[in-house]
Amino acid sequence: MNCQQAEEHFSAHFEDTLDYQTLQGFEEHLAACEACQQEYDRFQESVKAVQQLPQIEPSPYFMPTLLQRISEERSEIKGIKGTTATGWKQLVDVFRRPVWAFSGILALILAVTGTYLYQDGFLFDRDADSTVVTPASQKVQVATSPVVTRRAVGDGSQRLPGDVTRPSVRPLQQHYILKQVSYTNASTRGGL
Amino acid sequence: MLDLDDELMERYQKGDEGAFTLLVRRHQQPLINFIARFINDRDNAEDLAQETFIRMFKAAHRYKPGRAQFKTWMYHIAKNLCKNEIRNRERRDKYRVDNVVNSGSEGHNDTEEIDLIANAPANPAFQPEVELERKELRNALQKAIAELPEQYRLPLVLRDLQGLSYDEISEVLELRSGTTKSRINRARLMLKDKLKPFI
Numbered sequence: 001m002n003c004q005q006a007e008e009h010f011s012a013h014f015e016d017t018l019d020y021q022t023l024q025g026f027e028e029h030l031a032a033c034e035a036c037q038q039e040y041d042r043f044q045e046s047v048k049a050v051q052q053l054p055q056i057e058p059s060p061y062f063m064p065t066l067l068q069r070i071s072e073e074r075s076e077i078k079g080i081k082g083t084t085a086t087g088w089k090q091l092v093d094v095f096r097r098p099v100w101a102f103s104g105i106l107a108l109i110l111a112v113t114g115t116y117l118y119q120d121g122f123l124f125d126r127d128a129d130s131t132v133v134t135p136a137s138q139k140v141q142v143a144t145s146p147v148v149t150r151r152a153v154g155d156g157s158q159r160l161p162g163d164v165t166r167p168s169v170r171p172l173q174q175h176y177i178l179k180q181v182s183y184t185n186a187s188t189r190g191g192l
Numbered sequence: 193m194l195d196l197d198d199e200l201m202e203r204y205q206k207g208d209e210g211a212f213t214l215l216v217r218r219h220q221q222p223l224i225n226f227i228a229r230f231i232n233d234r235d236n237a238e239d240l241a242q243e244t245f246i247r248m249f250k251a252a253h254r255y256k257p258g259r260a261q262f263k264t265w266m267y268h269i270a271k272n273l274c275k276n277e278i279r280n281r282e283r284r285d286k287y288r289v290d291n292v293v294n295s296g297s298e299g300h301n302d303t304e305e306i307d308l309i310a311n312a313p314a315n316p317a318f319q320p321e322v323e324l325e326r327k328e329l330r331n332a333l334q335k336a337i338a339e340l341p342e343q344y345r346l347p348l349v350l351r352d353l354q355g356l357s358y359d360e361i362s363e364v365l366e367l368r369s370g371t372t373k374s375r376i377n378r379a380r381l382m383l384k385d386k387l388k389p390f391i
Contacts, residue, residue, distance in 0.1 A: 011377035039384070045391045046384040049333055050352045056225045059238060066216060066242050070249055074209070 001025040006036050010043045197262035201255050212252065216245050219266060222354055226267065229349045230274050232338040240277060244270045260363070267356070267364040271346060278342065329390050336386035344379035351376050 006029045012018045013026055030037050197215060204211035223244060228237035247269050248255075255265070337345060347365060350356045356364070362372045384391075 007381065008374075008377065011373065011380060042388070042391050043380060043384045046387045047352060047380055049329060049387070049391065050337070050348070050383065053229075053330060053333060053353060055221055056228045056234060056237070058220050058224050058241075062220060062224070062238050062241070063217070066220075066245055067213065069242060069246055070212070070216075073246060073249055 001029040003029075003033060003036050006030065006033070007039070010040060013040075014044055014047060195261075198257035201252065201262060202257050204252055205255070212249060215262065219263070220245075223266060223270060226349060226354050227270055227274055229334070229337060229353050230271075230345060231277055232334065236277060240270065240273045243273055247273075261360065263356070264360050264363045267350065267354070267360075271364060275342070332387060332390050333383075336383050339386065340379055340382055344375055344382060347372055347375045348379035348383070352380075 006026055009018060009022060009026050013023070018026060030040060197218070200211040200215050200218075204215070220241065224237050224241045227240045227244075228234045231237060231240070244266060248266060255262075337349065340348065347361050347367075350361045350364060351358075358369055358372050358376075361367075361376075362369050365372065367375070
């Protein structure tokens, strides 16, 4: 065992945790090396001095202050647990959560936009409801507005301002109208 | 079988509010001692100790008795708070050895010494030179500990001042047992060199 190796075992020897073989090597080295012996003596003394440092006492204010703080924390926790929110308060509490608040705002925006578009006739063609299928003797009357008339003709190339959603609705409506007309014609021929 | 700390925690979790106060009373002194020695500042030590207990109080319902030791949990929280405090102090560049634990801030050492001097004639064993030497050594020790790098200071304080086992220290510091042992040995060697003029 050399000096460096011996130094690495100072703590283990001080705490008596060396195995037999290492202990033998350590003690042999110390017996032969005066410098290490002196270092080890100083090592032991310094460790003992640290271990004998006095414990620092808490000030007299420590415990009362801490108990006061704990009591405040306790009442805060109880306050949160004990509160049974009702009505508006409950609603407000729900919207305190960012996700819920965001969802609420999004839903509100969608609702307002939807209402606006519906009223302006962008989303649903209210005129489509006015499509009237008349008996075969009469012609199919499709709405009164020029927009719908144009649609009945099947002209998709021209669009009026605001006629955004129509292409998706038009083919179905057209098909429906044609089917109705042919049905009506056929049944009329049957003698009605 | 649960130790007393775990038993008290279990009682607290079951609604016995006084159990936590008992735990605080049991551990307040070692905790303050640990923090004060580690950050070398007695005044802040009490604040940090309070903060440690408050954090433990808030998280007490999550504590599982028998799984981890109350003591190691406490030191773990305190260690993190101390590290933050040291970092903040360094950032503010206000780290001085003004408010150090030595020079009379160790408990009531000044008053104790004044008492000793006042009672000197009545105390035949009193030797002012010896007392002064002791005080000088204590100051040197505290200074030497404070000067150790954090990674060595922390295990040394936990081992030699708080008396924790190597396993407990490894748990607090989240280190392997071998690393803990070698750091403690290294810290003691560094301390021995720093104390050369005194020992």
